[in-house]
Amino acid sequence: MPTFEITTASADDLGMLGDWAHSEGWNPGLTDGQAFFAADSGGFLIGRLDGEPVTSVSVVRYGTRFGFLGFYLTRPSLRGRGYGMRVWRAGMARLSGRTVGLDGVPAQQDNYRRSGFRAAWGNARYEGVVPAGLAPPAGVTLADARTLPFARLAAYDRRYFPGPRDSFLAPWITGPGRTALCAVRDGELVGFAVLRACREASRIGPLHADSPEVAAALLSALAATAPDTAVAIDVPDVNPRAVRLVEQLGLAPSFDTARMYAGPVPEMDRSGMFGITSLELG
Structure with missing residues (x-):
C-alpha cells in the first residue's frame, strides 16, 4: 500500500515549491523562499506519497488573528484522489480561529467557496x-x-x-x-x-x-x-x-x-x- 504523510517543509523545500509553482503557470520570485520561510518556518506543508512530494499548501500565521493560504498544489496525475484535500484540512487546522485569506485562480474559486471562503475583490x-x-x-x-x-x-x-x-x-x-x-x-x-x-x-x-x-x-x-x-x-x-x-x-x-x-x-x-x-x- 502507498504511504502518504504530511510533513513540514524545510527551507530547501521552498525552492522546490517555487519550481513547482512555475510549472503550473505562476511566476514566483527567484529568492522568495528566504522571506517566505522567515515569515513562518512552520507554515509550509507537503504531502508525500512514498516519500515523493505530491501536494502542498502554505498556511502562514501573521500575529494572532490572521493567516494566509497559498501554494495549494497537487500533481496533475494524482488529482481527485483526496491527497490535496488532506493537506488542505491539515493547513486549515493550523489556522483555526483566524481569519484566513488567499488569492484564488478562477478554476479553484468554487472549491474555495465550498470551504467557506468569500470573494472580497479581484486582482488582475x-x-x-x-x-x-x-x-x-x-x-x-x-x-x-x-x-x-x-x-x-x-x-x-x-x-x-x-x-x-x-x-x-x-x-x-x-x-x-x-x-x-x-x-x-x-x-x-x-x-x-x-x-x-x-x-x-x-x-x-x-x-x-x-x-x-x-x-x-x-x-x-x-x-x-x-x-x-x-x-x-x-x-x-x-x-x-x-x-x-x-x-x-x-x-x-x-x-x-x-x-x-x-x-x-x-x-x-x-x-x-x-x-x-x-x-x-x-
Whole structure:
C-alpha cells in the first residue's frame, strides 16, 4: 500500500515549491523562499506519497488573528484522489480561529467557496514596460527604503496588510535581486514599493502609495533598474485608481485571481493599495 504523510517543509523545500509553482503557470520570485520561510518556518506543508512530494499548501500565521493560504498544489496525475484535500484540512487546522485569506485562480474559486471562503475583490496581473522618467509630485522624494528605520517602514506597510509581518518584510526588501524604494514628503512616508527578479518578468509588490502620482513615480523608478524588461504587478480592483493608473501606463492584463477570506474581511487602507505583495503570502 502507498504511504502518504504530511510533513513540514524545510527551507530547501521552498525552492522546490517555487519550481513547482512555475510549472503550473505562476511566476514566483527567484529568492522568495528566504522571506517566505522567515515569515513562518512552520507554515509550509507537503504531502508525500512514498516519500515523493505530491501536494502542498502554505498556511502562514501573521500575529494572532490572521493567516494566509497559498501554494495549494497537487500533481496533475494524482488529482481527485483526496491527497490535496488532506493537506488542505491539515493547513486549515493550523489556522483555526483566524481569519484566513488567499488569492484564488478562477478554476479553484468554487472549491474555495465550498470551504467557506468569500470573494472580497479581484486582482488582475498587469504586464508591460513602464515608461521611464516619471517624476514624483512636487515635494516628494524617492529613496532606498533600506536607508529608513525599519520600524517606520513596517508601520507604513501595516496600513495595507491585515497583520504584522516584520519577519517577512525585512528579508523581502533586503534579499538578492531586489530593489526597494520609498517616497517621502516632509519627513513622512507616502509610498513604498519593491521590485524582485522572477523566473520571467520582474514583479513589483507591494506597491503602496498615497496617490496615483506617487505610485507612478515608484513604478517608473523601479522599472528603470531593469530597463527594457517587462514588469508585472498584481493590481486589486478594489482600488479603481490603481486600475486606471496601470492602464494609462500602457500595461496589459494577463492573469486573474480573487482575494477571498474565510472570516471577517479585514480592514485596510484600500485607497493606497496599488499592488499586492505576493499571491502566495498576501
